Amino acid sequence: MEASEYKHVVLRVYSLVAINLLDPKGRQLPVKIPDSAKTDNLLSKLKEELDGGTGFAAKHVDDVMVKLSKANKEIEDCFPPVFERLSIDNQTMVKMIEQFAEILSKDKDPSIIYQYFLRKFAESEGRGGGEFFTPDCILDVMTQMLNFKKGVIYEPCFGGGTMIVKSHKQAMEESGSEKQVLEFYGQEANPVNFRLGKIHFFLEDIKGDWRMGDTLLNDQFPEKHANGAIANPPFNIKNWSDETTFDMDSETDTPADERWIEWGLPPKSNANFAWMSHINRHCKKESGLFGVIFSNGTLSNKASSALRKQMIAQDRVVGVLALPSQLFTNTAIPSAIWFIGEKNSDQKGKTLFIDARKKGKLREDSRTLKELSGDDIRSIVEPFRQWIDEPKKYQALQGAHNVVSNDEILHRNENAYCNPGRFIESDETDELVENDDVLALLEEIESLQVDIGTLHTSIVASFDND
Secondary structure, eight states: OOHHHHHHHHHHHHHHHHHHTOOGGGSSSOOOOOGGGSHHHHHHHHHHTTTSOTTHHHHHHHHHHHHHHHHOGGGTTSOOOOTTTTTOOHHHHHHHHHHHHHHHTTTOOHHHHHHHHHHHHHHHHGGGGGGTOOOHHHHHHHHHHHOOOSEEEEESSOTTSHHHHHHHHHHHHHHTOSSOOEEEEEEESOHHHHHHHHHHHHHHTOOOEEEESOTTTSOSOTTOOOSEEEEOOOTTOSSOOOTTTTOEETTTTEESSGGGTTTOOOOTTOOHHHHHHHHHHHHHTTTOEEEEEEEGGGGTOGGGHHHHHHHHHTTOEEEEEEOOSSOSSSOOSOEEEEEEOOOOTTTTTEEEEEEOTTOOEEOTTOSSOEEOOHHHHHHHHHHHHHHHHOGGGOOOBTTTEEEEEHHHHHHHOTTOOOOGGGTSOOSSSSOOOOOHHHHHHHHHHHHHHHHHHHHHHHHHHHHHHO
């Protein structure tokens, strides 16, 4: 099978066994497991019929998992039948259940193992895997920099739920509480990823308001506001809008969609700053800080220069972090994290830039994927947290990070480029020159890579349909 197919087999069988071992005493809503879905009963039934029809186990487990999802509202409709369609044979099904039961009997954390599988399947699927998984080192960087301790947190495209789970675990560890300390709400457009995320939350016992739908075209929470947000939206989506997206109010000559009023209409050709504006609206009322990761093109593409100018001029950009390339399973291009929110009096009129492009090294188990070490992560997080918590004590570090006045950002170049390398004094004599021609070329290459990925997905889908 393709990785995109067998991930459903592995994750579902694993989830079935893991749910059986969840401790209902520690959960606000007890886990309800029908007798037919209890591991011992299920194995006995399957072994009785091991020599029966070749499709017995597949159909039976499909039926059992539908009953399990109906018994628990939090994962209702998360297990539509799949085993019979994929022709999983009786012996394979029994072996998988037995092996997962053995693994989980050793006091393992069900959520950690589930996230391990998400990572492995993301790496196997390549580009498609980036839709439901964010690499561990990026999760560590973002959650430690944002450091959510209380309040309502929003995730507009939660995928497999890794960002919410990481934020939840960090907050719980720091608080020492046995009860959930953060409130969550979120949305996801892909129905497969929506189910993966909800199961992940269920295994971790995370309560939240989770809804499915296209976030940019159909915001499920138009009146809700958050104290913070964390997001890894799909990079560089083209053709993201519909005919009503850019409607203007004839009387005021302002965008009809309130999300675009603050910074102006986002480009039709690329959804990156539409995501940024959308999240900003959810967080601004509560003065919340949010972090969102995008491709490096958001720092310099000319199509979004007007929005960047507004973000800087309105003093909303707390910091910008440039990351190295090859961190993601679905793209080798470098990425950047924008941190947006309210500033205190000592931060007003200034923006922190962190350049981590040279950090990270190839993973031992990969020829193409990099990861950030613990030291790398600390060198990124510490100056940011100092800028947030004690801005008067902040000190720039040559070649690594620097605080720059917003006037300098706006006056240095007409397109309000926000590449950290432009504002951090290099610690090397042979500094890479980031001129406009080079930036434009990188932007074009990035756009072509997105087109190639879209074409590849279409081709694979056409074969599947045939």
